[in-house]
Amino acid sequence: MRSQVLGMVARRFTGGNGPYAGLSMLPDKILWPLHRDGLDPVAKMGQLREEKPVSRLPLPFGMRAWLVTGYEPVRAVLGSVDTYSNDFGRFAGRIGITVERDPGGLGFADPPDHTRLRKMLTPEFTMRRLARLQPRIESIVAGRLDALAATDGTADLWHDFALPIPALTICELLGVPYADREYFQELSTTRFDLGAGGNAALGAIGESLEYIGGLIEQQRREPGRGCSAR
Numbered sequence: 336m337r338s339q340v341l342g343m344v345a346r347r348f349t350g351g352n353g354p355y356a357g358l359s360m361l362p363d364k365i366l367w368p369l370h371r372d373g374l375d376p377v378a379k380m381g382q383l384r385e386e387k388p389v390s391r392l393p394l395p396f397g398m399r400a401w402l403v404t405g406y407e408p409v410r411a412v413l414g415s416v417d418t419y420s421n422d423f424g425r426f427a428g429r430i431g432i433t434v435e436r437d438p439g440g441l442g443f444a445d446p447p448d449h450t451r452l453r454k455m456l457t458p459e460f461t462m463r464r465l466a467r468l469q470p471r472i473e474s475i476v477a478g479r480l481d482a483l484a485a486t487d488g489t490a491d492l493w494h495d496f497a498l499p500i501p502a503l504t505i506c507e508l509l510g511v512p513y514a515d516r517e518y519f520q521e522l523s524t525t526r527f528d529l530g531a532g533g534n535a536a537l538g539a540i541g542e543s544l545e546y547i548g549g550l551i552e553q554q555r556r557e558p559g560r561g562c563s564a565r
């Protein structure tokens with residue numbers, strides 16, 4: 336069973352019709368860090384971690400990317416905001432892409448913007464807040480299990496289980512109306528679709544921002560339960 340699940344996941348990243356299907360066109364010398372031996376990274380990853388924890392990946396079009404392995408090197412990279420940047424605008428400028436709209440989010444920001452956004456989000460991820468969400472999360476998981484049980488015996492665990500649960504949980508956090516959740520889940524998937532190209536991902540991010548902006552305006556006009564107009 337485990338090998339079947341892992342094979343399905345691998346196909347999602349390197350072939351088939353999933354959101355990462357386009358990656359199958361990339362050479363294996365780029366994709367190999369995504370490979371797994373059972374549930375573990377391939378042996379080459381461990382060898383690099385011991386001998387060369389920072390190594391360059393051979394990307395096309397003159398782009399440069401470095402594979403960082405091992406706890407201490409990764410921590411050093413993620414913790415050194417003065418040396419390394421997550422600012423998407425800075426990255427886009429270096430490779431000649433014009434960004435009409437900042438994609439936003441913690442993953443695309445450096446301090447002080449990252450610090451400001453993190454302070455806004457922290458109260459939503461306290462133990463008390465998450466405890467209040469627990470019954471709803473359990474209901475979401477139970478619903479997906481019921482949906483799997485209702486199939487003809489064949490299911491795509493990525494599409495039918497692993498993807499909907501975090502997406503629906505985020506909808507709970509953001510107050511996305513139930514009728515819009517399938518649409519919002521599609522946007523969430525497309526923004527991480529490496530096979531559709533950067534324009535599709537950025538377009539999904541922009542559409543998500545517009546949608547969330549509309550929800551905020553609606554809540555300001557008609558505050559729902561637990562909300563206040565500001």
